[in-house]
Amino acid sequence: MHFSVLRFFTLFVxxxxxxxxxxxxxxxxxxxxxxxxxxxxLAVLPAEKDASSAQPPPVVFYLQNLAAPRIGTDSxxxxxxxxxxxxxxxxxxxxxxxxxxxxxFINRDLGKLRDDLRAGKLLPSKSFDASRVYIVPSGHRLKxxxxxxxxxxxxxxxxxxxxxxxxxxxxxxxxxxxxFSCDNKDRFGNTSLSICSDTLLDGFATEGxxxxxxxxxxxxxxxxxxxxxxxxxxxxxxxxxxxxxxAALGLSGKIIPVGFxxxxxxxxxxxxxxxxxxxxxxxxxxxxxxxxxxAVILSGRFTYTDLRADDHMIPRYDKAWGTRETxxxxxxxxxxxxxxxxxxxxxxxxxxxxxxxxxxxxxTVLRKRLAELGSDDTFMMDREPRGHKVPLDPAILAAMxxxxxxxxxxx
Numbered sequence: 489m490h491f492s493v494l495r496f497f498t499l500f501v502x503x504x505x506x507x508x509x510x511x512x513x514x515x516x517x518x519x520x521x522x523x524x525x526x527x528x529x530l531a532v533l534p535a536e537k538d539a540s541s542a543q544p545p546p547v548v549f550y551l552q553n554l555a556a557p558r559i560g561t562d563s564x565x566x567x568x569x570x571x572x573x574x575x576x577x578x579x580x581x582x583x584x585x586x587x588x589x590x591x592x593f594i595n596r597d598l599g600k601l602r603d604d605l606r607a608g609k610l611l612p613s614k615s616f617d618a619s620r621v622y623i624v625p626s627g628h629r630l631k632x633x634x635x636x637x638x639x640x641x642x643x644x645x646x647x648x649x650x651x652x653x654x655x656x657x658x659x660x661x662x663x664x665x666x667x668f669s670c671d672n673k674d675r676f677g678n679t680s681l682s683i684c685s686d687t688l689l690d691g692f693a694t695e696g697x698x699x700x701x702x703x704x705x706x707x708x709x710x711x712x713x714x715x716x717x718x719x720x721x722x723x724x725x726x727x728x729x730x731x732x733x734x735a736a737l738g739l740s741g742k743i744i745p746v747g748f749x750x751x752x753x754x755x756x757x758x759x760x761x762x763x764x765x766x767x768x769x770x771x772x773x774x775x776x777x778x779x780x781x782x783a784v785i786l787s788g789r790f791t792y793t794d795l796r797a798d799d800h801m802i803p804r805y806d807k808a809w810g811t812r813e814t815x816x817x818x819x820x821x822x823x824x825x826x827x828x829x830x831x832x833x834x835x836x837x838x839x840x841x842x843x844x845x846x847x848x849x850x851x852t853v854l855r856k857r858l859a860e861l862g863s864d865d866t867f868m869m870d871r872e873p874r875g876h877k878v879p880l881d882p883a884i885l886a887a888m889x890x891x892x893x894x895x896x897x898x899x
Contacts, residue, residue, distance in 0.1 A: 519581070519610060522596045523588040531580040532614065536572045546620035547577045547611070548630065549601060551694060554583050555590040559696035560627025560651035560659045567629055567652065576630075577616050591695050592885030595687040598623055599880060602682040602690075619674035621681075623690040624649055627659070628698075636729035637722045637771035642707055646726055647675055649689070650698035650737055663742035663781070663896025664698040664734050665689060668723065668751040672708035675701050686878040688746055688784075688888075695889060697896065698739055702726040710750060712789075712801055713808055716822050720761050723754050724778040725771025732773045742781045742896045748878050752788025756854070757824035759783050759832045782833040782895040784888060787840065787847045787876060790854045791823040799846050825857055834864040836891045838884055842873040866891060 516529035535545040548571050552564060560567075571578050583589035589597075604610040605621065624630055629652040637644040646666075653659035667689055671680035680686075689699040705722035706714055727743055735741050747755030758780045761767045768778065792805060793816070809818040820826045835858065839851045858865050868887055870879045879885060 519601075519604070521583075522600055523593045524583070524586050528581055528583070532611070533568065533572055533578040533580065535575045535577045537575045544615040544617045545575050545577045546622065546632075547579060547614075547616040548622045548624050549579045549581055551589075551623065551625045552580060552582045553585050553589075554594070554625060554694050555585060555587050556695050558625075558627045559662060560629070561653035561657040562627065562629065562659075564626055567627070571624075571630065576622075577614065579611070589694075591691045591889045592882035594694060595691040595880055595885055598687045598690040599682070599685050602678055602687075605678055606682040618679065619677045621678035622647070622649065622676055623693070625694045627651055628693055631733070634729060634733055635772065636702065637705075637725040642703075644703040644705070644722055644726070645675070646700050646702035646730060648698065648700045648730070648733060649693050650734065650739060651696060653738070658738050660696065661738065661740045661898045662696055662698060663740045663744065663892075663898075664700055664730060665692050665784075665892060665896075666700045666702060666727065666730055666743055666745045666780075668702050668726070668745070668747060668754040669704050670749050670751050672704045672706055672710045672750075675703055684748060684876075684878050685874070685880055686748060687880070688748075688878060691885065692889065692892060695893075697892065698734060698737075700730050702730075704750060705754070706750075712750070712804060714750075714753060714822060717767055719754070720757055720767040721770035723758055724761075724767055725773070727758060727778045727780060728771070728773040728776040731778075732776050740896065740898050742898075744782050744784065744892055744895055745780055746784035746786075747788060748786040749788055749876065752785050753790055753824045755783040755785050756788075756790055757827070759835070760824050760826075760828040762832075764827065780833070782835055782891070784836045784838075784891070785854070786838055786878060787843050788850065789823075789847075790825040790850050792819040793823060793826065794849075794853050796846055796849050801846070825854060828857060828861065831861045831863045832858070834866070834891070834895065836888055837865055837867040838870055838879055838888075840870040840872070840874055840877060840879070842875050844876070847876070 518527040521528045631648045633645045635645045651659040669675050671677040693699045705719040745755040745758050809815050868884045
């Protein structure tokens, strides 16, 4: 009996020593923040899922104690529990109400967060799905894989991050910022967002907006050819689905598309084809309006009938559509700008000063057409020499934020 008690005590002490030496599930790790000038402690909470699953979990960076007001009314505890229960690795980041933890400053941090994750400097020992990396502010929830269009080739869906509440304690009604992914394969793929310094949805969610990333209408590999009319059918189905979903969640139903690179023409196309019956009636929720309340349009292609003579894409268009001289109607049909015949809702435009001559020319042509039609637009040149990137300049992001607040305001 004495030996059994002694053996039990020895095993018990050994177990305690092993447990104290092992890292806990939420052991904090340090991450260098640009905007606070100090390290932030990140707590890593594992997903609650079958340990035998071969699929690495998606990851959610959950931002707490931001400078901007918290719009959602559900508790952090409830949201985090639901995220973990649905199979997400959750990383908590506490900004302790730092005054710069808001747009336009926080975007630099969120860009660095994605960069560090892509470079393996952040969470190097954790297994996660880099094609599904979400940045969710406190009070917001995540709904994934909302299907808006499907055919024999693909099923297209969107992911929505929104301020959440209950019937008894609803969140403030707000509008939604919609972006079409620049990655034709992975909707919230971290690699693409990091390379393009795309923090628009990440940042504007912290301002209380709902944000959604939708699949690009063209499947990978992308060759710079946006088929019409199918591209318009798909993006309008995305708007209708998003409007139906946000209405069910008690949000305002107002939507602003934002577009960069291959997504920029999609944002413009939603405006330029508004009211044209030939582009309606395909995909989900055909009875819901596909109207949008403006657009944020960054570097991209908007027309194929006004190109620089040395545009490197002309041979590809010739091969796909026939030469411009012999197939002008086909070239015209593929350009979002060609459908624009009347003044639009106010738009926000920006492009980097070191973009390619082709891209700068496209922005010039777009601005000229908007001026001719009497459209109200705000244009800001990004003078930080960063090439083909989404702006991180605080002045541009602040102006963009003000634009979204005006256009998405609840009346």
